[in-house]
Amino acid sequence: MALDDLRTKEFRVVGTRPIRPDGIDKVTGRAKFGADVTASGMLHGAILRSPHPHARILSIDVSRAIAEPAVKAVVTRADFAGNLEGEDWNVLENIMAGERALYDGHAIAAVAATSALSARDALKLIDVTYEKLPFVTDVDEAIRPGAPVIREGAADESVPEGLHPNIVRYHENGHGDVEKGFAEADLVIERSFVTEATHQGYIEPHACLAQLGPDGKGELWCCTQGHFAAARICAKLVGIDASQLRVTPSEIGGGFGGKTTVFIEPVALALSRKANRPVKIVMSRSEVFRATGPTSSASMNVKIGMRKNGDITAAEGEFRLQGGAFPNAPMEFAAMCAFAPYDLEHVRSRGWDILCNRPKQAAYRAPGSPMGAFAVESVIDELCNRLKLDPIEVRLRNAVKEGARAAFGPRFQRIGLIETLEQAKAHPHYMAELKPGQGRGVSCGFWFNHSGETSVSLALSYDGTVSLSVGTPDIGGSRASMCQMAAEELGIPYENVRTTIADTGSLGYNDISHGSRVTYASGLATIRAAQDTIRKLCARAAARWEIDEEAVVWEDGHARPAGPNAGEFEPLSLAAIAADMGETGGPIAGHFEITPNGAGVSFATHIVDAEVDRETGAAKVVRYTVVQDAGKAIHPSYVEGQYQGGAVQGIGWALNEEYVYGDDGCLQNAGFLDYRMPVASDLPFIDTVIVEVPNPGHPYGVRGVGETSICPPLAAIANAVSNAADVRMTHLPMSPPRLLKAIQEKELG
C-alpha cells in the first residue's frame, strides 16, 4: 500500500480544525457513556472480590444471598464455559476466579438484584471460605529462590531451563558483539532501574448493560475500545456463538489501552442469562484500581558504551516486567523499543515475563516502551553529562534514519526521528535559561504503531450527504478525522459526512481501537471506501453520458469527462448522481476491508524543565515541549491533544503515580485520593510541535500519534529532575520521599 501519487493540490479539509461531530452531545451531557444506558426490567449487578492476595477458595455459599427477595441471580465460575485454553482461559480466570484467588480484588462471585443498593447489600450475604496462601507482589522478589509459585507449568517454550517457575516467557533481540563494542568505548555506564505499576486512570469506570436469553441470543452495550473483540471473547466465555451476541459500543470515557479487554461484560451476560432479565454492572473506582489492568511494574539493567565524540559503541538491556498473575507482560516491547531510536552496531536486549499476585496487566499506551526508554535514555543522559556533550547533539549523531537497521531487527522505512531532534534543538525552549534549582531533561521515544483488521462502509443518501460506518470506537475525536478524510476524498463539505461507530452486526470484524491504529487504519479504509464509492459514481455518470467508465474522472466532488476525447458534458455533482440513484442502478455505497501492513512507526523528542525543592523532595515540571512526527496531522487540534495527554500521563508516572502494596499483599491506594494523577494546578502548558514526515503506508501519510507521546516523558522528566537535584534518579515515581532520600544520601556522601 503506497502513498498515493503526489497530490497536485493542497488538502482542502485534511489539516483543518473543524468542530467534532459528536461535540454538542458531549458538552450538553447528552452523550451516552457506559453507565448511561438502561433497559426496562433491568437488574443491577455487583461483584464480590477477594480480600486476599493469594488464597485457595475452599467453598462459596450463596444460599443466604439467593434467599433475599431482591436478588434474582447469583453466578460463580461454574456459570461460565469450561472448555477454554490459552489467553481465553486467562481472561476467564481473571474475570471470575477458579480454584484460587490470585490477587486482592479478584472476582469470586456476582449477584443481580433489583437495585444497585440491594445488589451491594447482597454481597455481604455470600460466605466464602478461603485458605490463605503465600504471596508475592514484587517483580524481583517473585523470581528469588523460594518465592511462591503463582502457577506451576505456566512457562512457555521460550523460557530457558532452570529459571524460576514465575518466569513464563523470555525474549531476546539484537545484533553485533556487545562485548567488542563496550571495549571500544571511552566510557561505559551500567545502571539498574525500577518503575512502579501505574493505572491508565480513565475517568469512566467500566460499565455495561447485558441481555442474554435462554435462546443464546444476546445484546451487550458497553464502554469498550473494541466491541468486535468484546463480542468474540464474551461469546466464548459464556459459551454462545459470536454472531448471536450483538455488541453496541457506548461513548467511551477514556481507555488508554485499559478497555481493550473485558472484565464485567461476561459476568453481566451470565447473570442476565440466569435471571432472564437485562443486567447492568458499573464498577466502583476502587474496583477499577483493584481488578482492572494496570500496567506492568519493571526492573531493568541497562549498559551503554560511548566514545568521547558521542558515538554509542554498544548497548545492552535487561527488562523484567511483571504483568500480574497472568502471562503477557509487555517485556518484549520494552526490550524492542528501548534502543529503537539509535543506529547501533552492537546491541542486545533481553526480556523476562514474570508472574506476581497482582491484577492482570492490560495495555497502557505503548505498553512496555516508556519503561525501556526511561532506563536507556537515563543512561544516555548520564553519559552526556560525564562526557560534557550536548544531549540532543549526541542523539542526532546516533539517530536512526531511513534504511537503518532497527535494534530489534528490520530496516526502517521513511521515519522522522532526526526531524524531531532538529526541531527540538531549534526550539526556544531548548535555548531558554534555567533558573536556580531547575534542571533540563531530554529524551527520545519510539512506538511501532499497529494496523489490524479494518472494515468500513460508506453510504450515500438521496440528498447527496454521506453516512460513514466504522468499527473502531471513538476514544479521542476520531469521528472528526474520519469525516475529514471522507470529505477530502469525495470532494464534499466536512459537514456532509456523518460518522457512526457501527455495532458488531453492521460491519465486518474490526480490531480494537488500540495501537494508535484508528486514524491510520480506519482512515485508510475510509479513503479506500470513498474511492470505491467514486468508482461507482463515475460509472453512473458514464452510463448517463453513454461513454466508457474509464473516460470519467472524479474531481472536486464532481464526475467530469476525462478529457476532450471523452466528450463534452456538464460535470455531475455527487448530490446530482445520488438524487436519482434508485433509478440509475440502485443504492450507492462503498466498502473496504483490509488488514493493512503499512502502519508507520513514529518517534518523538521531549524537552522538560523541572524544579526541585531540596528540603522536601518535591519536584515540579515547569516547562514542557513535545516534538513528535505525526506523518500527516488530519485534525491538528486532536493531534496536539494526544501529545499533551501522553506527556501529562508521563508526568504522573514519573512523579507520583504508583500502585502501593502493603505487607498484607493488598493494594493500599485504590482511589483517586492516593493514586495521585496530575491535577490542573500541577502543570504548565504543554507546548507541541507537529512534525510531518509522511508515512508511505497511508494514502495521506498518516502515522499513529496516540502512544508515542508517552514514551519519552519518564526519561525526559527523570533527566530533568536528576539534573536539577544533582542526583541520578533510577526509581519511578520520583515521589518526594524517594527524591528527598536520594538527595540526602548524596549529601552525606
Place this chain on the structure above:
Amino acid sequence: MEYAAPATLDNALALAHETDGQVRFLAGGTDVLVQLRSGLFEPDLVIDIKQIPGMLDVTRSPEGAWTIGAAVPGRILGTIEGLRDDWPGIVEAMELIGSTQIQSRASLVGNLCNASPAADGIPAMVAAGATVSIAGVDGLRTAEVADILMAPGQTNLKKGEIVTSIDLPARVAGSADAYLRFIPRTEMDIAVAGCAVNLTVKDSQVCTARVSLGAVAPTVLLVPDAATAICGTCLDETALNDLAAACRAACRPIDDKRGTVAFRTDIAGVLARRAAILAYRRAQERESA
C-alpha cells in the same frame, strides 16, 4: 439508615438521644458520605444539622472572639471580614482542604469530628488554642480542641453530643498564625505532614507561641518544646533549628502509602521552620499596624 433534618437544636439532640444504634451528624458530608459509600460504616440515623439556627453563622463578639458555626463551609471563611486578619492560619488551613467542590460543603467542625490524624484544620485550631461548644441533652459544655481527640477517627464526644461551633479567642496586637502542610501534588491530597504556628511578637521578639503538628502521630500534637525553642528569640537561625529539632523529636509517625517515618519526621521540621517564619512575618506586620 434513616435521614432527618431537624429545624432546632433541641429536636436534633432529642433525636440523637432517642435513637438506638449509631448516629452520625451531617454538616458538609464530605467525610460521612465517603465512609457510607465505601461500606466502611453505615449509621442507623444521619442527622443533617444545616437547618439548625446558628450552624451556618460566623460571628465576632465585641471583644473580638470568633464563633464559627459547625456547618459553615470552607469557602465562606475567607469572605468574612476580619477573620483572615485575626486568624490567617485557621483560614488557610481550612481552605487547603480538598477542591473547590469540597470547599462548598466541608466545615471546620466536620474536619475536627472526623478526627483524622492528618486533618488540616486541627493543627491550626490546636495552635490557636481554639475551644469547641458542645451541646448535649444534659446542657452545654466547652472543651479545648486538643482534649476531644482520642485516636485516629475517634473523639471523646458522648453519644448524642453535637459540636455546635469552633470558638477562637480575641487577638492581642502582634499576633498571627500560619499553617503549612506537605502534599505531593499541588491540590487534592491528604497532608503527609502539617504544621501550625501561632505566636505573638513584641519588639521583634517572640513572646508567646503554640506549635502544632499534624499527620505525624495518632492524633494532632501540641509541641510545647517547639514553642519554648522560639519564645524569647527573634526567630534567628539557631531558634529555627531548635524549633525544627523539637518538632522532629515529637514525631511518632507511621510508614504508609503517603509517606515514610523518616520523610514525615524530616518534613515536620522543614514545615515548622517555614510556618514559623510566615507567622512571625505576619505578626510583625500586625504589631506595626
Place this chain on the structure above:
Amino acid sequence: MIHVKMKVNGDPTEFLCDPRETMLDALRDRLNLTGAKEGCGTGDCGACSILLDGNVVCSCLVLAAEGQDREIETVEGMAAGEDLHPLQRKFLEHAALQCGVCTPGILVAAKALLERVPDPTESEIRYWLAGNLCRCTGYDKIVHAVADAAIEMRST
C-alpha cells in the same frame, strides 16, 4: 423512602429516594439526567459536579434527601435553547475534550468560576479546576478554553 421536592435547571421536580442515595444517584437514576458522571464516588474527580444553590459541589457527596427546597443546576441546564453557553462553545472550538466524560463536570465548575471571577488568571483557573480530573487532555486546551470564554463573556 424519602419524598424530595427541589428545582432542577429551573424546573420544579420531585422524587422518592432511599436515604442512602446520593444526589448523583437521584439525578441519574430517578430524574434521568445522566450528564453528571460518577468517576469515583468519593469527591476526588469532580465528574459529578453540579451547582447546589449556585455553589459547585460533588453530587456524589450530597445526599439526595438534602435536595429538599434547594436549587440544582446541571450541565443539561447550561445551554439556553439552541444557544450554547460560551464555555460549551469554546470547549468545542478549542478541542478541549477528548473522551468527554469529565467535560460536564468541568463545564459546570468553570461556569461557577466565571460567575465569581470574570477575569481569572491561568493559575486561578488551574486551582479552581484542581478537583476536576481529566486524563485525556493534560488540561492544556481546557485552560485555554476557559480563559477564552471569560474574554468573550466580559465583552458581552
